[in-house]
Amino acid sequence: MPELWQSNDDRDRVRAATDIVRLVGEHVALKPKGREYVGLCPFHDDHRPSMNVVPSKQIFHCFVCGAGGDAFSFVQRYFKMEFREALEFLAERGGVKLTPRRAQPPSADSPRSSRAEIVQASAFAAEFFRAILRHPEHGQAARDVIARRAISPEMVQQFGLGASPSRWDGLLLTVQNKSLDIRPFTDAGLFKRRDSGDGVYDSFRNRLMFPIQDAAGRVIAFGARKIDEADEPKYLNSSEHAAFNKSATLYALPQAQRTIQSSRIAIITEGYTDAIACHQAGFTNAVATLGTALTREHATVLRRLCDTVVLLFDGDMAGQKAAERAVEVFFAETLDVRIALMSSQTDAKDPDELLKREGGADVFRKVIDGAIDLLDFRFRKLRERTKSAGPAALTRAITDEIKRLVELGLADQTPIRRKLIVRQLATIAGVDEATILAEIPAGRGGRRPAFEPRPVVEPKPGTASVDRSAAAHVLACVLAEGGLWHALSHPEQRKLVEGPWNSSALADVAQAVSSVAAQGRDPGLSAVLSIGESPEFQQAAVALSQAIEQQSESDPDRLKTYFEQCRKRMAIETGRSEPAPNATGEEDAMSKLARLQQQHRELGPDRRVMPRPK
Structure with a gap:
């Protein structure tokens, strides 16, 4: 069984005070889609919105990496918190006073602190x-x-x-x-x-x-x-x-997050006092790096919050070099990235100095408004380097630039963006676009290893892997509509509880369904999630429910019909050591979901997954 919170009603009160759309929306830009909301999943390197937030069920679910659960599960995963930490965080956020509990003494056996x-x-x-x-x-x-x-x-x-x-x-x-x-x-x-x-x-x-x-x-x-x-x-x-983790943390992000989301623009500075000076002057969408170069982890954080990033650098040589490095970090991102140099408008060495001057805020605004596109900045530098170059030097420079852009992910760019890049390179080289295209290797280009996206999260052994048995489908139907539990006979209910299941998480979900029903409640998804703390448990429950919701197209009659079909299949399978194949020969919901997820992994995060035509 998953660990239960049984000491008081703290969890229920905190859940009632939490709106999952608002919670997730504070950290991921969400857009309405029908009765749900969609956004970039923060649990894998998502470039196309694959996470759904369902207000009616107060859950989230990613159809690519499988992450899912309620508000507690989201906080646990996103902030890497234990359940009690997530409970306290959401309680403070929702103004809920928790029941005091005795502090646990530190364990002398643990070599490191949690x-x-x-x-x-x-x-x-x-x-x-x-x-x-x-x-x-x-x-x-x-x-x-x-x-x-x-x-x-x-x-x-x-x-x-x-x-x-x-x-x-x-x-x-x-x-x-x-x-x-x-x-x-x-x-x-x-x-x-x-x-x-x-x-x-x-x-x-x-x-x-x-x-x-x-x-x-x-x-x-x-x-x-x-x-x-x-x-x-x-x-x-x-x-x-x-x-x-210094490479994934931005100073002043909690203070700037709301403005960044509402304006859809983030300003990135180079120091603590620069960020504070920006906020003091009214530029409350400013954050700062922590004395390190920008990283792809920073880019991933920003991608979930906004559409445009303005990278603000000092005009000195160090600032120029930092800007050039940042261009490479953000090249493969879908963000609109702009470079702003202080030297373009002022002799002030940094935003802090400028914003303390009389009229400094107006000049600072001009610096931001005058920011140039990331690619324009890169190609402007290339023009400067090749301005007086001879044919041999120009050829080497253009060839090296193409090679570097391919390493950074040129082949992963949209056709329009790739066309614009080729056009600029052709203009600088003084050749036609076909000549540039001939220099670009065929096939998908690889980003350099330092900036490779994190792999899609695979289910861990013994957790939330796909179970194709009829019992799993019956369990999923019950999660989608808790009242269906009462349509099962006692032997069928016992079959669901006892399994066997191919993962501990599914076994926990089945046990939780039985426990909720024993309390006299319908064991639907919300009730089941209310007693399970483990993120793996919540992911398994949400994945089952959402797969069946898709299969039935949220139609109650279709759901009941499918439920009865699965009951018959479960009766046939009962007593066998291995699940029987699908008697209808049709692809069922769980198998289809597994196939689409595998197809997405093979094609990569930037490709749209479509079923094969029949």
């Missing part, structure tokens, strides 16, 4: 740093830095800025005085072990602290700027750990 423990330690540290910033004595130097940078009190509060004390054990003593476990703080990078191996000390000392949050708004790491100009380095950041 994600939840690290997040809790980071939250404690963030509050400690905020308290230090407010302290009349210990926070004065940090407040002076904030004043010099003209960061408003509203921004200090909104971004949770703090300060670390100028001592080696400020946070450590506080943790010890509270009798807290030191291990999660060490694993979060807040403490460092002494070279002697005896004890730990604070990682951050005498610095202005910038809490880094995940998409859920939880503090997971810190950026720390020096207060004393003699200290080095200027910025010191948390190292990566179980809850923090």
Whole structure:
């Protein structure tokens, strides 16, 4: 059986306070499609919307990778939370007060802290740093830095800025005085072990602290700027750990997310203070990288939220190089990506400096409005390099450019976009388009390994793999319409509960159906999901229900007819060690779903899957 939440009605109250469309829509751009909503699935490298959100059932389901479940399952998967964390997150979001529970003592057997423990330690540290910033004595130097940078009190509060004390054990003593476990703080990078191996000390000392949050708004790491100009380095950041992946995290995303979705535009800056300055000036769709180059993981996050990305870079040589690298990262994306250089409109070295000037916001807006298309930027650079090149050098440059674009995914571009690229290359080279096309290798081009999309998620052994037995179809019908359970005889009900099933997740779903029915309720999908916490359990239940919904086209009469056919098949199969083949010779719903998913995997995420014509 899946683990049940039986101590109180917390789960039901939180579920009632959560609208899954609004929840998913905060992290994925959704568009209405009939009675449902569709969007890019965040659980695989999706380029064509394959995830459905069903308001009437309060579920989500991806028809490619199979991810599915209710609001709790979405939060668990998206934020990599345990069930209790997801419950607490949704409760806080919905204004539901949970029943207090006794804290679990830390396990001495576990060598590393859990994600939840690290997040809790980071939250404690963030509050400690905020308290230090407010302290009349210990926070004065940090407040002076904030004043010099003209960061408003509203921004200090909104971004949770703090300060670390100028001592080696400020946070450590506080943790010890509270009798807290030191291990999660060490694993979060807040403490460092002494070279002697005896004890730990604070990682951050005498610095202005910038809490880094995940998409859920939880503090997971810190950026720390020096207060004393003699200290080095200027910025010191948390190292990566179980809850923090620098290459997939954008600073200020929780604060900017709503504006990004409503405007469909994101502005990407290069630093914490740049992002804060943008928000202070009213450009609340700005985020920042964490001192690293942009990655495809960043692009994937942005793709789910908006249509246009403006990459803002300083006009110096480093900014130019960063812009060229970003072009390669975003080349294969379906986003409208634009490059904005500060030097095009101002001598200010960064957005923070510009936005502090009189009229700086108007100039900044011109910088953004003057951003040029990603490909125009790349080909402008190519023109500059080949302006005075002879035939041999020009040929090498164009050939190298074609080779690089193929590696980046030229063959995966839409026909129109590919045509525009070929036309620009032909213009630069001074040849016709046919000559350029002849240089492009036939077939699909491969992106370089560093930027390959994540593979489509395959069902794990023993979880939610497809079961083609008649019993699975009967179970799916019951999930689609809970009242059908009562049409089954006791032997048929026992058959569903006892199996055998080809996965533990399906066995759990069958057991949950029986448990709900024993409580006097119809064991439909919503009721069954309400007692199962495991994402694998929820995925199996939703996949079954949605497959049958498609088969019956949501028609109650068709569903009942199909249900009776499956009952007859189940009776024939009963007593056999192996399921009997489909007696009608027709492709059933589960088999069809499995075939289409396999077909999609073979063709790749950028191809539309259509059934073979008969």
